[in-house]
Amino acid sequence: MIEFISQQNKKNLILFVHGFCGGEATWQNGEARSFPELFSDDLEISENYDIAHFSYFTKLLNLFAKAGKVSTLVKRMFGTSHGKLANNISIEEIGNLLRTEIRFKLQTYDNIIVVAHSMGGLVTKSAITKDIEEKTPSKIKLFISLAVPHQGAEAATFGKLISDNLQIEGLSPLNDFIHKINDEWLKTSLRPATKYFYGVHDSVVKKTSAVPIDKEKSDAISVDEDHTSITKPENPDSTIVMAVKQIILDFEKNDPGISTFELKQLEDETDFDDELFVLKLISADIHKTTIREAKEAFLNAEYIRKIFSSSSDKKRLAELYAKIRKVYQNSYTKYIHDGIPNSGLLLADVHETIIKQDKKFLDTFILFINAIHKQGMLHQLANSKDENIWWIKDGTIDSLRHLLAEGKSE
Numbered sequence: 001m002i003e004f005i006s007q008q009n010k011k012n013l014i015l016f017v018h019g020f021c022g023g024e025a026t027w028q029n030g031e032a033r034s035f036p037e038l039f040s041d042d043l044e045i046s047e048n049y050d051i052a053h054f055s056y057f058t059k060l061l062n063l064f065a066k067a068g069k070v071s072t073l074v075k076r077m078f079g080t081s082h083g084k085l086a087n088n089i090s091i092e093e094i095g096n097l098l099r100t101e102i103r104f105k106l107q108t109y110d111n112i113i114v115v116a117h118s119m120g121g122l123v124t125k126s127a128i129t130k131d132i133e134e135k136t137p138s139k140i141k142l143f144i145s146l147a148v149p150h151q152g153a154e155a156a157t158f159g160k161l162i163s164d165n166l167q168i169e170g171l172s173p174l175n176d177f178i179h180k181i182n183d184e185w186l187k188t189s190l191r192p193a194t195k196y197f198y199g200v201h202d203s204v205v206k207k208t209s210a211v212p213i214d215k216e217k218s219d220a221i222s223v224d225e226d227h228t229s230i231t232k233p234e235n236p237d238s239t240i241v242m243a244v245k246q247i248i249l250d251f252e253k254n255d256p257g258i259s260t261f262e263l264k265q266l267e268d269e270t271d272f273d274d275e276l277f278v279l280k281l282i283s284a285d286i287h288k289t290t291i292r293e294a295k296e297a298f299l300n301a302e303y304i305r306k307i308f309s310s311s312s313d314k315k316r317l318a319e320l321y322a323k324i325r326k327v328y329q330n331s332y333t334k335y336i337h338d339g340i341p342n343s344g345l346l347l348a349d350v351h352e353t354i355i356k357q358d359k360k361f362l363d364t365f366i367l368f369i370n371a372i373h374k375q376g377m378l379h380q381l382a383n384s385k386d387e388n389i390w391w392i393k394d395g396t397i398d399s400l401r402h403l404l405a406e407g408k409s410e
Contacts, residue, residue, distance in 0.1 A: 001054055001097065002052050002053075002054055002101050002106065004050065005034075005037055005039075005040045005052060006039075007050050007052070008050060009050075009108075010049055010050045010109075011108075011109060011110045011111065012050070012112075013049060013051075013052060013109045013112045014036075014039060014049045014050070014051050014052075014248070015052055015054055015106075015113070015114050016114075016117075017054045017098070017116040017117070017123060018054075018117055018118075018120050019118025019120045019121075022118070022119075023055055024053065026117060026232075027053065027231055029232035029233060032234055032235060033236075035115075035233055036052075036053055037051075038241055039051050039241075042236065042245065045245060048252065052106075056123075091126060091177060092126050092177060094123045094126075095122075095126030095130060096126075096127070098123055098124070102139055106139070109139060111141045112140050112141065113140075113141065113142040113143075113144070113251075114140050114142070114143050114144065115144045115244060116144070116146065117146045117147060117148070118147055118149065118205065119148075119149070120148070121143075121148025121150070122148065122181065125150075125181050126181055127140070128143070129184040132190050132191070133184070137363075137365050138365075140192050142192055142247075143192050143194045143195075144197070144244055145196045145197060146197045146231060146240075147197065147198060147199055147202055147205045147210050147227050148205065148210060149210070150196075150211075151178065151182075152178045152209060182212070185212075190316065195247050196219050196221065197222075197223055197230065197243070197244075198211055198220070198221075198222055199222075199224075200223070200224060200225070201224070201225060201226040202226050202230070205227055207222075221243060223239055223243070224239065225240065264299050264300050266292070266295055269292065272295045272298060275298075275383055276382070276384070276385065277294070277379040277380070277382040277383040278291060280382055280389075280400065281294060281347075281391060282404070283391075283395075283399075283403040284343035284344075284390075284391035285343065286344055287344065290348075294347075294375075294379050297372050297373070297378075297379060299376070300376050301373050301374075301375075301376025301377045301380050302376070302380070304369060304373055305317065313366065316365055316366050317377075319364075320366075320374070320377065323361060324362065324374060324377050327350060327357065327378075328381070332390075334349070335349075343391040347391055350378060351375050358370065358374065385397065
């Protein structure tokens with residue numbers, strides 16, 4: 001079900017997912033290079049991505065699609081063939097198949113960008129929402145929607161007149177599946193970045209369906225295409241190719257999980273000397289080497305807070321800050337009851353717990369964030385006057401001023 005166009009053991013993958021009655025030919029314009037092949041030819045794309053497409057069985061007329069059909073049951077019970085019976089299955093089940101392929105065949109990839117057409121976009125949304133529902137971090141980091149019927153397609157209603165087909169039923173505007181998946185999609189802040197393309201000449205999936213309610217203005221992109229031509233570029237200079245490529249490259253630049261990224265280092269030893277979190281450490285007589293490490297962790301946490309600035313990222317970060325606060329509170333409770341003998345060991349205990357819980361209690365859908373960033377997030381919390389995070393017993397702003405004043409007078 002996964003066929004590679006270019007496979008060079010990259011860490012990132014661009015995966016094309018066709019729609020209803022589609023297949024490999026979905027992306028092909030006559031004898032010209034297909035959409036996936038054009039990407040594999042592109043140096044900017046191919047240096048960082050493998051290219052593949054996901055295929056599944058889908059035919060217009062499949063009168064034996066629904067479970068319970070007598071003829072299908074007879075074939076299954078008494079058929080002599082040991083091969084698979086290829087039948088249309090529901091969009092939700094195709095989404096489950098996509099999840100299986102990603103879990104086992106694509107497990108070596110850190111990040112997957114999906115370019116999905118028509119019903120393939122609903123398949124992708126189903127896979128993503130199931131990951132979120134099961135609290136499984138999705139490898140799909142960017143979802144490019146090409147003429148996807150997010151609100152259903154009117155053509156599907158007429159299709160039911162000629163075919164008893166689960167996939168046509170799933171595309172119907174009033175179908176329960178459409179409502180269910182849209183409800184789950186809108187409720188979660190954990191969905192990946194999504195860009196919505198629609199064809200101005202598309203009579204199958206109108207703009208009102210291809211561009212959903214939750215869009216931001218910058219997410220809706222019109223192209224001079226119809227429902228079929230939007231996936232069949234003539235050459236690498238076609239607008240659809242250039243637009244999708246630019247979105248991928250822009251996303252790559254802003255996502256440290258995909259682009260090359262190194263931890264930041266202090267440029268000056270005096271950086272952050274006047275910040276509250278540093279003053280709290282000084283007042284607790286924490287060793288200067290440990291304070292320097294805290295500064296560097298703080299620097300990296302500040303950097304990722306600037307990068308992950310979308311509303312969904314902010315919600316994920318807020319959840320992570322709450323967990324880090326809990327880790328601190330547990331250690332501080334031991335400290336005030338003399339389970340931890342001094343401030344230096346209190347800080348060490350919190351830092352050590354963050355490392356131990358990095359992939360457990362402190363795991364996050366923002367996969368790039370590691371234990372160093374989380375230690376920095378602890379000091380971000382300590383840097384707020386509203387946060388009761390101290391490295392001494394009964395610490396207050398007034399007591400801090402007093403201790404610092406004593407230090408200066410000496």
